Structure formats: structure tokens, C-alpha cells
Amino acid sequence: MKTQTRKRIGRDISIRSFCAERQQSFGREVRHAAAETYLITRLSFELLRYLGVGYRWITKFLALGCYAMLLMPGFLQVAYYYFFSSQVRRSIVYGDQPRNRLDLYFPIKNDGLKPVVIFITGGAWIIGYKAWGSLLGLQLAEKDFIVACVDYRNFPQGTISDMVKDASQGISFVLNNIAEYGGDLNRVYLMGQSAGAHIAACALVEKAAYASAERENSWSASQIKAYFGISGGYNLCTLVDHFHARGLYRSIFLSIMEGEESLRRFSPEIMVQDHGLNNGVGSLPPIILLHGSEDVSIPSDASKTFADALRKVGVKTELIIYDGKTHTDLFLQDPLRGGTDQLLKDICTCIRRSEGAASTNEEEVMLPRRRLVPEFMIQLARKISPF
Structure with missing residues (x-):
């Protein structure tokens, strides 16, 4: 008793x-x-x-609202996974600054060390948020990857140097801690989309440029097995006028980038051509650039010229252009429509190939996914997309 x-x-x-x-x-x-x-x-x-009051950004903001409403059936399903799945760990703190948090997405199977993808989300340097990567995190987790979506300060909370610093600190945190979560430190990949591709490339090239510098709790470019840049812009000097015409006005863009004199310093394409990078260029991993031919937010020439610059300095580079695809097709519309996602297939194939995987693994990534949004709603969203 x-x-x-x-x-x-x-x-x-x-x-x-x-x-x-x-x-x-x-x-x-x-x-x-x-x-x-x-x-x-x-x-x-x-x-x-x-x-201020400007018709370009106001019309794009309204278009963004309509775009989100049309794709809402898919967003709600992904949000349910994000908030309630046991395979997601949200808002892990990696630094002491606001927005210094990251999300981790885990595969269902816990059968050994997993390859790791560190993902930096886009958002025009203004509306980026770690949860924007939840659809990609879901897809890659299904393919047996651990995915870390790193958040960072947006403008006006921070400027470009703050964003690159945050991303770099997030990458360092993952490299220093991911083994505790079952990640394989020999298979860590860096990925970014749109503005996130630019920020991630800045962080990576900066590390290569200062490869000889020893910094506490830092990381090196050689720890990254490959970099994937999706729909990114890498030469800001050639994009200022384009962004202005698209509604990201020159004055605010230069405020984000800390003035016109800083554009070269935060342009990875120019950075790799700098003579100061010659000693560290060998530490850069293979670079895979992926871009839609019909991208009007950041023209595909941005990836083409960056690829040319990388090849000239001896960096192993692969360029994949998707015919007829827009800025949001690759990252949102195509995954939401289900079936075989060509972007996901190419990413997984490049990774498996770099790891010397058998062809059966390449066939596995071609398995179709279920549709999340009706086709007519995707087509309407595509037409009114502000990006």
C-alpha cells in the first residue's frame, strides 16, 4: 500500500x-x-x-496579396506540416541578434548520418523569413536530407552587412552543432533562393577570400560540399536600374546595400574577379546555378555572367537554365502542382552524383509528389505574380 x-x-x-x-x-x-x-x-x-507613396510597389503589394490567396490551399497544407509535424524543430536560437533563429527539418527515417542542406530564403532583402523555406524543407526531408532554414535580419531592421553576418553565423552554428542532430559534416550543402542566393553567395565568397584568417567559432568555405544558387542576382551594379523599374526603387535599394560605393563589395561576381581572392578561390566548393529563362525579377543573365566569372578563376561551375520558367515557378508553383519537380530532381541528382551514389538513387528522386493546388489556381497566380 x-x-x-x-x-x-x-x-x-x-x-x-x-x-x-x-x-x-x-x-x-x-x-x-x-x-x-x-x-x-x-x-x-x-x-x-x-x-513613400509609389504606384509600382503598391500595385505589387496588392498583387502579392492576390497571389497568396490563390495559392492558399497549398500554403495551408504546408503550414500545418510546419507547425504540427514532429519532423520540424522551429526557432532554434543561433545568435544574440533579433531574427537569429533557424528551423530544422528531419527525415522520417533515423538510420544513420544524413546529408545536410543549409537554406537561406529570399524576400527582396525586405520580407525574407525562415518559414518561406518550409515547402523546400518538406521536399528535401522526404528525400532523406536534414534541412536548416536560416533566418536573418531584413531591411530596415538591418542592412546587407547585417544579413550576410547573420547568414554566416547561422551557417557556423549548423556546422558546429548539426552532428548532434544526426547530420553528416562531410555532406553539408549551402543553398539560397533569390535574395537568399545573393546573401549566401556573399557569405561563401567572403569566407573564401579570407580563408587564411582564423576566427573563433567560425567556418570555412571548404566545409561546404557544394553551393546551389536558385534565381539569384550576383552583380548588384548591373541590377540597380532593373530593380528600380520593377518597384524596388534605387533610393531604398541603395539604403539596403549601404550606398552605391558598397555595391561592388556585396557583388559575388565582382568579388571572385578581385585579385585578393586568388589565394582563396581554391577553397570554393562546386557552384550550381539554377535559373528560369523567363525570370523578370532577376534575369537569368545574372546567373550566366556569374557562372562565366567563376569558370574564369577556375571554380567548378554548373549552370542550369529552365526554359519558360519564371522567378516563382521553380520555387513555388512547380512544387505546389505536384508530379515530378524538375528543380528538386536536378538538385538531388547533383548531390547524389557528388557523393558517387548509384543510379537507383537518381531514379528515386523522380517519384512524383501529390498536387497541393488545383492547376487553374496555379495558372491564375502565375499571371498576377508580382515577382
């Missing part, structure tokens, strides 16, 4: 302890959500002050 009483008391104590821990955790989540809401509201008003 006494033994049963002790067990019951012990069980009651454990339950109370668990409940108290859950309440504390919930309290932290509420406080964090409140702080984030206040921060976003304040930054939104500050951003509006920069933008």
Missing part, C-alpha cells in the same frame, strides 16, 4: 512538474510572439517611411 502511495505521489509530482514546464514554455512563446508582433509593426511603419 505504501509503495503504491509513493508511486501515486511521484506520478502526481511528475504531472505537476510537466504542467508547470508547459505553462512556462507557453508563457515564453506568448512573450516572444508579442515582442515579434511589436517589432514587425514598428519596422513596417519605418519601411513605409522609406517607400
